[in-house]
Amino acid sequence: MVDDYFRWVSKIQRTVADNKNILRNSDVYLFGASDSTKVAALELKNLNIRVSGVIDNNKNKCGTVWMGTPIIPPKSLKVSNHTFVIICGGDVYAKKKQLLSLGMAESNIIVVLPSAKSHLEIIWDFIKAYAVYWGLKKKYRERKMIILPINATGDAYLTGRYIKGYITQNNIQTYVLLTSSKSVKKILELYGETYVDVISLGDMDKLKEVVDKVGESKLNVVFLMFWGLYAHQNLIKIEEFTTISFLEMFRGAVMGMNDEKNARLPVFKPLNEIALNEKIVKGKTVLLAPYASTFDDEIDVEWWEELVLYLKTKNYIVFSNTSSESESVIRGTVGASWKYEELVPILDFCGYFIGVRSGLCEVISSSSCRKIIIYQEYMSKRKMEYFSLKNMGLGDSSILTEIKWEDKKKEQILNDIREKIE
Amino acid sequence: MRLLINILWNVFWGALLWRIYQSFNHIPRHSSIYIFPEQDLVLNDVGINCLQRNYAKGALSKPVVLCADLNSISFPKEKRSKEFIIVKVSKRDLKKIIIYANFFAKMEFHTVSLDKPDGNRSFLANQFAGVPSTDIIEYCIFNKI
Structure with a gap:
């Protein structure tokens, strides 16, 4: 599946590059504001070719701007000999017909069809994928393979929270949890799950291929994931669903449970077994978490530095949570990459957590420290309500402050945080 | 191993059956094919009206509806042939065609169903009681196109 995706991306890039000479001095339009069109838009940008607009049949999208380009309905397209439209997959023939009916010449319509593997290639790939399934089946024998394909920290936390209930509800006798991430494994171990194995991403893809083609019911495998991610994303847009949180959606759609009856809390190491950093001062230490890998909308470093300066004037010791080399330590702070099993007791001791909304917020939700969580700017009001820890019912809401980030209000947000810190 | 052979056998039959239905019903190549495997009147009604609306505004080529x-x-019988190519397929054949389309990830095939992997009816019913089922169907299956 990963291979298929890259094959598709490279086909779009190649087609755009092959046509660069005719596109350079023309009015270039893309059909449909979608992920595949985005690839074409980026390739055009790399080649310094300006996109005049994006055509879309969705009335709600028309009039808005997508990747810096206006979205227009098909009837607003000004057809001339210099107008070219690129279609990347998704009911190509209907779109082409629609453009032809608007008077466009067929030669001015560039179509990129999804890379088609031959039937023999698909069968051969399936046999290879089946061999992976067969190997794992032999290894785990009667154990049901419960596969966690999403490597997000928050998803892993919620999986651990409900996995025991899921096992009981589905009458599963023996099982193994399979993930492709060591971090997910560590989070699941906080819940006492001992049979967790890490497999490669390639093997995970192959297992998914077998399940997609054969069906879970015929195999001793279950994929714990949302049925169709876009369905889940669309459902949260419906007005009537405003009370549904990420936790409820996960519990219902992934785990098939209706209440918190079988929910568990993770167990952390006792504080006396942890070698505490000597700089930490009880109740006067702040952990900053300025990075989130799923919601990659960063708040500028200067803002964090200003916050650190204020905290220092109030004699706080400040740490920055960094989990990889790409996440730099905020100036004036001490870098920290505390283990998951130590996070909550250390934070209880520190006293404060200030961070952007990420999966880490779920992990530390049970801490008794004061928490200030910033929801990134791109989150709509609905999305913020959906991911709100308060709405999810995680942790003590009296010690939790949730703030919606807005670039133009960053000074005010800083002042609000100052007021919250004694 | 028996399971592997069984799947490949079903895929072969599905492909063969689809070719037969395609040529007997003069289904043009590259048509969008909508499979209605369920006997759910509300689901099918919303599904078919959604197809009709999108065909009328030119977002779809004439849809092919496969139904057991x-x-x-x-949808009114007298208007059906104008808006769709409706093909009656036996339940057994439909199952095999779904296996074939699923196996080769045929993009032109769409299944109008709320069951896994496209949806989970019991979850929707429990969590979203009171929400019009038409909204759920349009959002889940048709991505509100």
């Missing part, structure tokens, strides 16, 4: 039970579609 034509009575589960309440």
Whole structure:
């Protein structure tokens, strides 16, 4: 599946590059504001070719701007000999017909069809994928393979929270949890799950291929994931669903449970077994978490530095949570990459957590420290309500402050945080 | 190993059956094919109206509807042939065609169903009680196109 995706991306890039000479001095339009069109838009940008607009049949999208380009309905397209439209997959023939009916010449319509593997290639790939399934089946024998394909920290936390209930509800006798991430494994171990194995991403893809083609019911495998991610994303847009949180959606759609009856809390190491950093001062230490890998909308470093300066004037010791080399330590702070099993007791001791909304917020939700969580700017009001820890019912809401980030209000947000810190 | 052979055998039959239905019903190549495997009147009704609306505004080419039970579609019979190519397929054949389309990830095939992997009916019913099922169906299956 990963291979298929890259094959598709490279086909779009190649087609755009092959046509660069005719596109350079023309009015270039893309059909449909979608992920595949985005690839074409980026390739055009790399080649310094300006996109005049994006055509879309969705009335709600028309009039808005997508990747810096206006979205227009098909009837607003000004057809001339210099107008070219690129279609990347998704009911190509209907779109082409629609453009032809608007008077466009067929030669001015560039179509990129999804890379088609031959039937023999698909069968051969399936046999290879089946061999992976067969190997794992032999290894785990009667154990049901419960596969966690999403490597997000928050998803892993919620999986651990409900996995025991899921096992009981589905009458599963023996099982193994399979993930492709060591971090997910560590989070699941906080819940006492001992049979967790890490497999490669390639093997995970192959297992998914077998399940997609054969069906879970015929195999001793279950994929714990949302049925169709876009369905889940669309459902949260419906007005009537405003009370549904990420936790409820996960519990219902992934785990098939209706209440918190079988929910568990993770167990952390006792504080006396942890070698505490000597700089930490009880109740006067702040952990900053300025990075989130799923919601990659960063708040500028200067803002964090200003916050650190204020905290220092109030004699706080400040740490920055960094989990990889790409996440730099905020100036004036001490870098920290505390283990998951130590996070909550250390934070209880520190006293404060200030961070952007990420999966880490779920992990530390049970801490008794004061928490200030910033929801990134791109989150709509609905999305913020959906991911709100308060709405999810995680942790003590009296010690939790949730703030919606807005670039133009960053000074005010800083002042609000100052007021919250004694 | 028996399972592997069984799947490949079903895929072969599905491909063969699809070719037969395609040529007997003069289904043009590259048509969008909508499979209605369920006998759910509400689901099928919303599904078919959604297809009709999108065909009318030019967002779809004439859709092909594969259905085992034509009575589960309440769209007026006299208008059907104008808006769609409706093909009655036996339940057994439909199952094999779905296996074939699924196996080769045929993009032109769409299944109008709320069951896994496209949806989970019991979850929707429990969590979203009171929400019009038409909204759920349009959002889940048709991505509100």
